Structure formats: C-alpha cells, structure tokens
Amino acid sequence: MKAADYAAVSPREVRQMIREGKWDKPTPGMCSxxxxxxxxxxxxxxxxxxxxxxxxxxxxxxxLDVTEPGDPEPKIVAPGADLSTDLPxxxxxxxxxxxxxxxxxxxxxxDDLVGFLLGCxxxxxxxxxxxxxxxxHIEQNRxxxxxxxxxxxxxxxxxxxxxxxxxxxxxxxxxxxxVLCTGRFPAVHGAPIHIGDPAQIGIADIMKPDLFWACxxxxxxxIMAVKPPFCITHLPGHMFVADPRxxxxxxx
Amino acid sequence: MKAADYAAVSPREVRQMIREGKWDKPTPGMCSxxxxxxxxxxxxxxxxxxxxxxxxxxxxxxxLDVTEPGDPEPKIVAPGADLSTDLPxxxxxxxxxxxxxxxxxxxxxxDDLVGFLLGCxxxxxxxxxxxxxxxxHIEQNRxxxxxxxxxxxxxxxxxxxxxxxxxxxxxxxxxxxxVLCTGRFPAVHGAPIHIGDPAQIGIADIMKPDLFWACxxxxxxxIMAVKPPFCITHLPGHMFVADPRxxxxxxx
Numbered sequence: 001m002k003a004a005d006y007a008a009v010s011p012r013e014v015r016q017m018i019r020e021g022k023w024d025k026p027t028p029g030m031c032s033x034x035x036x037x038x039x040x041x042x043x044x045x046x047x048x049x050x051x052x053x054x055x056x057x058x059x060x061x062x063x064l065d066v067t068e069p070g071d072p073e074p075k076i077v078a079p080g081a082d083l084s085t086d087l088p089x090x091x092x093x094x095x096x097x098x099x100x101x102x103x104x105x106x107x108x109x110x111d112d113l114v115g116f117l118l119g120c121x122x123x124x125x126x127x128x129x130x131x132x133x134x135x136x137h138i139e140q141n142r143x144x145x146x147x148x149x150x151x152x153x154x155x156x157x158x159x160x161x162x163x164x165x166x167x168x169x170x171x172x173x174x175x176x177x178x179v180l181c182t183g184r185f186p187a188v189h190g191a192p193i194h195i196g197d198p199a200q201i202g203i204a205d206i207m208k209p210d211l212f213w214a215c216x217x218x219x220x221x222x223i224m225a226v227k228p229p230f231c232i233t234h235l236p237g238h239m240f241v242a243d244p245r246x247x248x249x250x251x252x
Numbered sequence: 253m254k255a256a257d258y259a260a261v262s263p264r265e266v267r268q269m270i271r272e273g274k275w276d277k278p279t280p281g282m283c284s285x286x287x288x289x290x291x292x293x294x295x296x297x298x299x300x301x302x303x304x305x306x307x308x309x310x311x312x313x314x315x316l317d318v319t320e321p322g323d324p325e326p327k328i329v330a331p332g333a334d335l336s337t338d339l340p341x342x343x344x345x346x347x348x349x350x351x352x353x354x355x356x357x358x359x360x361x362x363d364d365l366v367g368f369l370l371g372c373x374x375x376x377x378x379x380x381x382x383x384x385x386x387x388x389h390i391e392q393n394r395x396x397x398x399x400x401x402x403x404x405x406x407x408x409x410x411x412x413x414x415x416x417x418x419x420x421x422x423x424x425x426x427x428x429x430x431v432l433c434t435g436r437f438p439a440v441h442g443a444p445i446h447i448g449d450p451a452q453i454g455i456a457d458i459m460k461p462d463l464f465w466a467c468x469x470x471x472x473x474x475i476m477a478v479k480p481p482f483c484i485t486h487l488p489g490h491m492f493v494a495d496p497r498x499x500x501x502x503x504x
Contacts, residue, residue: 044300047300048296048299048300048303051300051303051304051307052303052318054307055303055306055315055318056318056328063307066304066307066308066408068409076308076406154328156318157320183503186438186503190503
C-alpha cells in the first residue's frame with residue numbers, strides 16, 4: 001500500500017492505523033482534503049517564547065493547535081487523538097542532537113510537555129490543482145523543494161533564525177491565479193512571500209524565477225538553533241493528519 | 253480641538269502629544285488610516301494562558317504585538333513608543349476591581365509586565381466607507397454598539413468567557429460587499445461572525461437583523477472574569493495609535 005491508497009480514508013482511521021504501528025511512512029497523499037500539521041513538542045518553559053515567536057512570524061509559523069501542558073490530545077483539530085502516538089515517525093532531540101527516530105514517543109512523554117501543530121503548505125496544493133495550476137513536485141512524486149533564505153524572522157525571547165521557504169515553479173500566466181488561490185489560506189502559509197529571482201532572498205543554487213512560500217520548517221529551524229535540552233518533532237514528511245478540511249482554513 | 257482635527261497627524265506626533273499629557277480623550281478619528289489597538293498588560297505568569305487563549309480565538313483576539321517582559325516598547329507596531337505613557341487613559345485593575353483610571357501607568361510599571369496590543373474593528377471601517385457602505389455609529393458620532401453573546405470562546409488555562417461583538421446595521425443589498433470588505437482584514441476581526449437575527453447569538457434587546465463582528469473587548473472580558481491580582485487595560489475608546497496603516501493588515 002502507498003499513501004495515495006489512503007486518500008479517501010478518514011483522518012481518524014489513518015491515525016488509528018498509525019497508532020497501531022501499521023504505517024510508518026510519509027503522510028502526503030493520505031486523507032485528501034484534510035489538513036496535515038507540522039509537530040513541535042517543547043517543555044513548558046520554552047513554550048511561551050515559541051508562542052510569541054509564532055505570533056511575530058505568522059507567515060512561516062501558523063499555529064493550528066496548542067495542547068495543555070502534559071496532555072498529548074490536540075483538542076481543537078483532532079479530539080481523541082494522541083500526539084505521542086499518532087504520527088508515523090518522530091525525532092527526539094537532546095541538546096540539539098537527534099537521539100532517536102521512534103514511531104511513538106510514549107516513553108519520552110513528560111508532564112511539562114506542550115504540543116504545537118503548525119500549518120503546512122500541502123494544505124493549499126489541492127486549491128492549486130483544483131484551479132488548474134500544476135504542482136511539479138506532486139507530478140514528480142517528490143517532496144517539495146525547500147530553501148533557507150536570507151530573510152530573518154522577528155526574534156522572540158531565545159528564538160531567532162532565517163525564514164525557510166518551499167518552492168513551486170508556476171507557469172508565468174498562472175502566477176496571479178496561484179497568488180490568489182493560496183492567499184485565501186493564511187493559516188497554512190497563505191500567499192507566496194517572494195516571486196522571481198531567488199538571489200534576492202539569498203538562494204544561490206537555482207536558476208529560474210519561481211514562487212516561494214514561507215515554510216513550516218522555519219520554527220523547527222529556530223528551535224534547533226537554540227539547542228534546547230529536550231524537544232520532539234515529526235520526522236520530515238511524517239505529519240500529523242488532522243480532522244479539519246483544508247477549506248476550513250480559508251480566511252474569513 | 254476634537255479627535256477628527258488630528259485625522260492627518262502622524263501616529264508618532266499624536267503619541268508624543270498624549271505622552272506629554274496634552275490629550276486624554278478618545279482616539280477614534282485620530283491618525284486616519286492607521287491601526288488603533290486595544291491594550292492588555294498582564295504579569296508574565298498569566299501571559300502564556302493569554303497567548304494560548306488568543307491563538308484559540310483569533311476572531312475576537314487578533315494580537316498585533318507582544319512586548320518583552322518589563323519593556324513597555326511595542327517594537328513591532330510602534331518602535332520608540334511607550335505603552336506606559338502613550339495611551340490617553342488607562343484602567344488599573346486589582347483583584348478584578350478598577351482602582352485607578354490614570355493618564356499614564358509609570359508608577360504601576362513592573363519588571364514582570366507584558367503588554368499585548370489587539371486589533372480593533374475601527375481599522376476596517378475605512379474600507380467600508382471607501383466601498384460606499386455607511387457606518388451608522390460614525391454618522392451619529394457615537395461609539396460602536398457592543399453586545400455579549402451566548403457564543404463561548406474556546407477556553408485556555410485560566411481564561412474563558414463569551415464572545416463580545418460589535419454591531420453595524422448595513423443595508424441588505426450591501427451585506428455581501430461588507431462581508432468581503434472586512435474579510436480581507438482577519439488581523440482586525442475580519443468578516444462578521446453573524447448576520448441576521450440577534451436572538452440566535454443570545455442578544456435579546458435589539459430588534460433588527462444586523463451584522464455582528466467579533467470584538468476586541470472579548471479578551472478583556474475573559475481576563476476580568478479571572479479577577480487577576482493585577483492588570484492594566486486602556487479605558488474604552490482611549491486606544492493605542494500604532495504606526496502601521498489599516499491596509500497593512502489586509503490578508504496575504
């Protein structure tokens with residue numbers, strides 16, 4: 001079975017399958033039309049700085065849910081789910097180094113941990129495709145290309161770092177349509193932050209003018225730069241599949 | 253002089269005038285086209301709950317800026333300004349009771365205080381007027397009518413409470429236009445949360461179907477319900493005049 005075979009399965013069923021250890025691969029393509037989230041789990045003493053950082057950098061850090069300290073249930077976007085078991089694979093960080101990539105983090109859970117789910121640009125790709133805009137990395141069955149830019153996030157407390165972007169090449173005549181399509185979804189990174197010459201945002205190694213969206217890897221990059229004593233994230237591509245539909249995050 | 257006489261004056265000059273004690277009246281009408289903010293100042297130990305509350309209730313609680321603990325400068329929306337002196341009048345709360353309504357709060361300032369500026373629906377009224385949509389309370393030179401609804405905010409930590417709304421009667425044929433105009437500004441409450449029968453959201457004492465927007469009084473109501481040992485807010489109508497233009501908060 002591959003991810004696309006679960007396109008029509010409900011988020012609840014997919015999470016149950018993951019919780020039972022029956023799926024440890026990337027999630028893009030599963031539960032089509034439902035939002036998937038980046039995961040960051042932090043001790044409460046870093047959680048305040050992280051919330052302020054997200055508030056100051058809403059394009060790369062759109063927060064979908066914050067759990068109560070010690071409680072792994074994301075009550076807003078997936079009542080009954082468990083952030084310590086319902087992602088296919090995790091990264092456990094100690095002092096900024098990955099010490100484990102397990103399929104659940106039950107044995108690492110602590111009473112002071114707060115879980116953050118952050119929006120992911122995969123959530124607006126359905127809107128692009130529906131509008132007849134090709135998405136190359138989907139066509140090529142690859143992960144979306146990501147780049148570190150020279151744009152700095154607004155710091156907050158201990159956290160700072162560059163904005164990370166995802167890139168999608170879009171035919172020139174469809175660029176305005178792509179901007180409008182994605183601009184409706186600020187909770188999952190919204191409109192591009194840059195169109196055109198990659199060098200203008202400090203990206204030297206690609207040649208063509210393209211569209212760049214703020215990426216949910218930005219907050220992880222900022223946290224890792226601090227090398228906190230303890231932290232858990234998802235393994236890239238192994239996202240949390242939440243209940244709301246992508247369209248629920250259209251702005252109103 | 254009345255507020256409208258300062259419509260074309262810069263936010264920096266108006267804040268300086270307020271800081272020097274030369275203006276202690278309401279701010280609507282001053283610095284036309286620039287955002288004005290609701291103020292909440294809390295001890296750091298309540299600030300985390302407040303941030304999570306705002307994240308869970310973005311329609312009534314759009315945060316524009318969060319200051320560093322102990323530092324009254326809102327660096328994002330007004331570098332050089334001082335939240336302890338630059339509003340015309342404050343309310344100082346002890347155990348849920350107003351103990352003072354001073355024109356500055358320098359003598360109350362503490363090293364653990366965090367200032368929050370929250371968006372205000374006045375910021376989208378320019379867009380309504382520009383679109384040819386009449387705004388009755390401006391025509392009548394009165395404050396916007398506000399009502400407590402039976403819609404509950406999503407709680408966070410110690411904070412919970414009902415959504416407070418502001419109401420604007422809009423001619424029926426202009427309702428879709430009013431929804432679209434304000435929907436572009438989620439950072440200042442965005443589109444209405446209810447159109448039509450007030451009784452459906454628990455408002456019994458007005459008769460006509462109208463448009464209701466989530467209101468920046470909601471977070472203050474939630475905080476006051478907790479009766480925190482110490483808290484400072486603006487006096488209603490006596491807002492913080494920030495540097496950004498209303499249009500800077502159009503979604504993208």
